Amino acid sequence: MYRLLIALAFLPVAAMAQVNPNYDPDYNGDGCHTVADLIPFLQVFGGCVDTAATWMCGDALAFDGHQYATTQVGDQCWFAENLRSEHYANGDTIQTNISDSAWATYPAVGRMAVYGDGDNCLSYALDFDACDTVPSLTEYGRLYNWYAATDERNLCPPGWHVPSDGDWMVLEMAQGMTQDEVEIEGWRGTDQGDQLKSTDGWYFNQWWDGNGTDSVGFAALPGGVRYSYGTYGTAGASGWWWSTNGSFQSAWYRRLSDDESGIWRSNTMPFNGMSVRCLRDTEQ
Numbered sequence: 001m002y003r004l005l006i007a008l009a010f011l012p013v014a015a016m017a018q019v020n021p022n023y024d025p026d027y028n029g030d031g032c033h034t035v036a037d038l039i040p041f042l043q044v045f046g047g048c049v050d051t052a053a054t055w056m057c058g059d060a061l062a063f064d065g066h067q068y069a070t071t072q073v074g075d076q077c078w079f080a081e082n083l084r085s086e087h088y089a090n091g092d093t094i095q096t097n098i099s100d101s102a103w104a105t106y107p108a109v110g111r112m113a114v115y116g117d118g119d120n121c122l123s124y125a126l127d128f129d130a131c132d133t134v135p136s137l138t139e140y141g142r143l144y145n146w147y148a149a150t151d152e153r154n155l156c157p158p159g160w161h162v163p164s165d166g167d168w169m170v171l172e173m174a175q176g177m178t179q180d181e182v183e184i185e186g187w188r189g190t191d192q193g194d195q196l197k198s199t200d201g202w203y204f205n206q207w208w209d210g211n212g213t214d215s216v217g218f219a220a221l222p223g224g225v226r227y228s229y230g231t232y233g234t235a236g237a238s239g240w241w242w243s244t245n246g247s248f249q250s251a252w253y254r255r256l257s258d259d260e261s262g263i264w265r266s267n268t269m270p271f272n273g274m275s276v277r278c279l280r281d282t283e284q
Helices: 002-009 011-019 035-044 133-140 165-174 192-196
Strands: 061-063 066-068 070-073 076-079 121-123 186-188 232-235 238-246 251-257 263-268
Touching: 076 165, 165 238, 165 263, 192 251, 192 263
Parallel strands: 121 232
Antiparallel strands: 061 066, 070 076, 186 263, 238 251, 251 263
């Protein structure tokens, strides 16, 4: 192996000698061609910068044709926008364009939709029609059933994952909830939901401004939900996000609403379509 490394290191020298017959590889000028003449090569060996190693949370991350904003919240690194990928991390396509009758049927596999894909749709968005799939996709990303969120092929990029119920709890405690609070079902906390919500894009009227403070850069938007039976509801007024904990009967999720400052935690049918946020693996 040692001789092979020396031979490989001298390949550029040999190539230069063929181009220029007068080229002398005696770099140190001692009159000999020895290992010492490799030092100039070894000094620059590995000089290329590994861009993956220099990536930091807060930088944009490219995945499946889109540049995702990211944000640091406590010790966690989150996507600062909803996932919109059409593929799993291994390149396999996620099922889409599913009819209402087929969406909630077995075998239970990963499926995705864009808010407004169906005819039965409600929009509470103030600046555009959320039932129009073109602006809806741009603003809210895609909606996935729980089976897609938990597929072993991974909805998120390599080194990232769909958050568990416990991961969401860590986020909530970093914003001031207690351990007892995060384990409650229903609305919990004080202003933790407002801390996650974006500063615009949420429904408001003369009695209530639904926008948040976005104090941690999470930029949560009200992307709505695709119910298992086909209705699209609440876009503009509330956002729904999966966790990976659950079963074929029910799965845990989080919800933020225009008229609440806390964070809702509960479980529901895994056939529902919800938004997904990716979380960076802790070992990185």
